[in-house]
Amino acid sequence: MAQRVRVQNFTLSSDGYGAGEGQSLERPFGxxxxxxxxxxxxxxAHWPNRTEPGGSYGLDDHCARDFxxxxxxxxxGRNKFGPQRGPWENYDWQGWWGDEPPFHTxxxxxxxxxxxxxxxxxxxxxxxxxxxxxxxERAFAAADGKDVRIGGGVxxxxxxxxxDLIDEMHIAVGQVELGRGERFWTGPxxxxxRFHLERIPSPSGMVHHFLWRR
Amino acid sequence: MAQRVRVQNFTLSSDGYGAGEGQSLERPFGxxxxxxxxxxxxxxAHWPNRTEPGGSYGLDDHCARDFxxxxxxxxxGRNKFGPQRGPWENYDWQGWWGDEPPFHTxxxxxxxxxxxxxxxxxxxxxxxxxxxxxxxERAFAAADGKDVRIGGGVxxxxxxxxxDLIDEMHIAVGQVELGRGERFWTGPxxxxxRFHLERIPSPSGMVHHFLWRR
Numbered sequence: 001m002a003q004r005v006r007v008q009n010f011t012l013s014s015d016g017y018g019a020g021e022g023q024s025l026e027r028p029f030g031x032x033x034x035x036x037x038x039x040x041x042x043x044x045a046h047w048p049n050r051t052e053p054g055g056s057y058g059l060d061d062h063c064a065r066d067f068x069x070x071x072x073x074x075x076x077g078r079n080k081f082g083p084q085r086g087p088w089e090n091y092d093w094q095g096w097w098g099d100e101p102p103f104h105t106x107x108x109x110x111x112x113x114x115x116x117x118x119x120x121x122x123x124x125x126x127x128x129x130x131x132x133x134x135x136x137e138r139a140f141a142a143a144d145g146k147d148v149r150i151g152g153g154v155x156x157x158x159x160x161x162x163x164d165l166i167d168e169m170h171i172a173v174g175q176v177e178l179g180r181g182e183r184f185w186t187g188p189x190x191x192x193x194r195f196h197l198e199r200i201p202s203p204s205g206m207v208h209h210f211l212w213r214r
Numbered sequence: 215m216a217q218r219v220r221v222q223n224f225t226l227s228s229d230g231y232g233a234g235e236g237q238s239l240e241r242p243f244g245x246x247x248x249x250x251x252x253x254x255x256x257x258x259a260h261w262p263n264r265t266e267p268g269g270s271y272g273l274d275d276h277c278a279r280d281f282x283x284x285x286x287x288x289x290x291g292r293n294k295f296g297p298q299r300g301p302w303e304n305y306d307w308q309g310w311w312g313d314e315p316p317f318h319t320x321x322x323x324x325x326x327x328x329x330x331x332x333x334x335x336x337x338x339x340x341x342x343x344x345x346x347x348x349x350x351e352r353a354f355a356a357a358d359g360k361d362v363r364i365g366g367g368v369x370x371x372x373x374x375x376x377x378d379l380i381d382e383m384h385i386a387v388g389q390v391e392l393g394r395g396e397r398f399w400t401g402p403x404x405x406x407x408r409f410h411l412e413r414i415p416s417p418s419g420m421v422h423h424f425l426w427r428r
Contacts, residue, residue, distance in 0.1 A: 001267075053215075053216075056426070057382050057410075057424065057426035058414075058424040058426070059414050062280060062424070063276065065280070065283060065284075066276060066279070066280070066283075069279060069280075168271050170276075196270070196271075196272070198273055198417050200273050202412075210273060210275075210276070212271035212272070
């Protein structure tokens with residue numbers, strides 16, 4: 001099967017925001033409370049950041065466990081990698097995720113301010129000042145024949161959508177309303193000219209949106 | 215994460231039958247039409263027997279693609295392996311699946327009539343006259359730390375359920391009515407004393423049942 005470009009477990013508020021306003025070191029999702037926004041995933045057995053046993057194995061977990069399934073690389077925006085803006089003052093910052101980031105593959109960070117690659121646990125981070133198409137070529141080459149995940153945030157997923165580079169998206173829409181921040185869509189109808197859409201409500205209250213290229 | 219015992223893509227008629235009556239070489243599912251029973255999976259991009267590109271990427275596909283996700287071995291009953299009964303007349307029969315069976319792991323076939331192991335493509339078949347518990351020990355050891363799939367048929371899944379050895383089940387219930395054959399349940403309520411249950415209807419008309427141990 002050809003390598004594909006996928007968005008997985010991308011979580012939005014009921015009004016279509018992927019993050020709140022005012023990201024900072026203390027508040028990676030701005031004024032949004034990530035524990036509320038992401039609680040559907042945190043409750044599952046296969047939540048990538050889970051350290052304790054337990055969790056559910058229903059629909060939400062089938063989505064959560066697909067996060068790593070046949071994924072060989074991730075591309076993310078700089079704002080997902082960290083709260084800094086502009087030139088790097090130093091290279092101390094190594095992401096939000098501690099010593100064992102949940103990716104376990106090469107990760108390509110899109111930024112105008114490149115810095116040296118480094119490896120943390122099973123994840124390597126590489127910094128690219130590149131177009132989406134160029135970044136994707138690098139990621140495909142690094143993915144060992146597997147698919148590439150576009151990891152967010154909102155701006156990065158939109159860039160890849162605008163370049164028509166995304167094959168498939170799993171978007172989880174919750175019941176939390178954010179009102180302001182980084183808006184991904186007003187609704188999935190904005191994409192159905194180019195994508196098939198299935199809306200699958202979960203017992204948790206999330207609505208899973210599966211979209212794939214027509 | 216500990217190794218788990220999973221049932222995946224196990225498909226039942228609306229009245230709870232996993233196969234029709236009268237299995238034979240010509241009719242592996244007895245009087246049931248497998249192309250109707252399994253059409254939900256056949257329509258997905260990740261159907262393990264798919265040879266042509268195409269197919270859907272929605273909820274049904276997320277179930278289909280989980281078939282191989284972190285699975286290191288399968289256990290099946292002899293009636294899933296072939297239509298023969300009693301002692302083997304010869305060892306010409308190598309399963310229904312042609313030169314490249316869709317398992318790609320060791321497969322353990324439960325039978326009172328053992329025969330030598332053989333390898334076909336990426337799948338190896340091993341024949342055991344053993345209890346479910348003994349077979350599971352062998353499969354765990356062969357699974358390289360991954361989970362073990364109980365592949366069916368109905369009788370085999372019931373045996374493992376009766377021995378309380380199953381952690382998790384994905385059961386897809388269709389709209390076809392069979393009326394007779396090998397019945398798995400009268401309804402999922404029979405299992406909710408021991409399992410959590412989520413019933414998730416799919417746009418295809420299937421109802422996916424996710425069950426996991428309480």
